[in-house]
Amino acid sequence: MNIQQARQGVADTFACAFDRAKFLEFTRNLLNKFDESKAQAWNSTYIKDAFKNHVARFERLGTYTSPEDEKLDVLVVHLTTQAREC
Numbered sequence: 001m002n003i004q005q006a007r008q009g010v011a012d013t014f015a016c017a018f019d020r021a022k023f024l025e026f027t028r029n030l031l032n033k034f035d036e037s038k039a040q041a042w043n044s045t046y047i048k049d050a051f052k053n054h055v056a057r058f059e060r061l062g063t064y065t066s067p068e069d070e071k072l073d074v075l076v077v078h079l080t081t082q083a084r085e086c
Contacts, residue, residue, distance in 0.1 A: 027074050036062040056080045
């Protein structure tokens with residue numbers, strides 16, 4: 001991916017309302033070791049009480065593993081209020 005493609009990818013992904021497919025594609029292009037085998041979704045039962053007023057549900061798209069073997073889950077968090085459109 002060249003610099004222009006990278007800039008366009010950021011603009012396409014983050015300029016307007018959230019699009020899960022665009023975000024997943026951006027993540028795949030950004031992270032080299034991205035494991036989607038443990039993708040999963042959770043409902044409000046698994047949300048901590050402190051966040052229940054703001055979070056409706058969440059899902060893990062996958063896990064990134066750094067060269068130092070550090071792990072990072074990539075999440076999509078569905079809020080209880082609607083985000084504004086661009």
